[in-house]
Amino acid sequence: MSASEQEDGKAASERLLEAMNAHDLEGHLDCFHEDYQSEQPAHPARTFSGREQVRENWSKLYESISDFRAELLRLAVVGEEEWGEWILRGTKEDGTPLEERGVIIMGIRDGRIAWGRLYVEETEQEGADITETMRRMTGREEV
Numbered sequence: 001m002s003a004s005e006q007e008d009g010k011a012a013s014e015r016l017l018e019a020m021n022a023h024d025l026e027g028h029l030d031c032f033h034e035d036y037q038s039e040q041p042a043h044p045a046r047t048f049s050g051r052e053q054v055r056e057n058w059s060k061l062y063e064s065i066s067d068f069r070a071e072l073l074r075l076a077v078v079g080e081e082e083w084g085e086w087i088l089r090g091t092k093e094d095g096t097p098l099e100e101r102g103v104i105i106m107g108i109r110d111g112r113i114a115w116g117r118l119y120v121e122e123t124e125q126e127g128a129d130i131t132e133t134m135r136r137m138t139g140r141e142e143v
Contacts, residue, residue: 011077012106012113013084020070023062029055030112037115065090065098082106086120099123 012031019027032051040046061068068090076083088100102120106113128136135141 011075011082012108013072013075013082017070017072025059025062028058033109033112033114036113040118064093067091080108082108
């Protein structure tokens with residue numbers, strides 16, 4: 001981490017947000033440790049290790065979604081952890097909208113992101129209402 005980043009006192013999530021919105025891949029990568037561990041508990045097959053996979057993922061995203069923007073709605077810093085509520089938006093190459101929302105929990109070591117647990121999903125504009133969702137969850141006809 002550069003001296004200016006250490007001095008500005010910003011949380012890693014805030015620095016990451018700035019890099020994301022600037023489409024600054026090197027600044028984005030500088031927020032992560034080389035041995036970064038990523039986990040998506042609702043999607044275990046998406047687990048990966050290493051900053052190079054972050055580079056691969058985000059270079060494709062920045063190239064494909066020229067209007068990509070991130071929003072950090074809430075941030076809680078507790079010791080060596082940051083809990084943030086995020087919205088990711090843009091327009092995909094095929095013209096369809098990207099909107100994903102969720103919570104990302106990050107472990108911070110030496111001012112950089114050492115691990116992340118991502119609970120981020122594509123926003124479902126239409127679909128089952130709460131009653132139908134409860135029927136599915138409970139397996140009951142009447143809820």
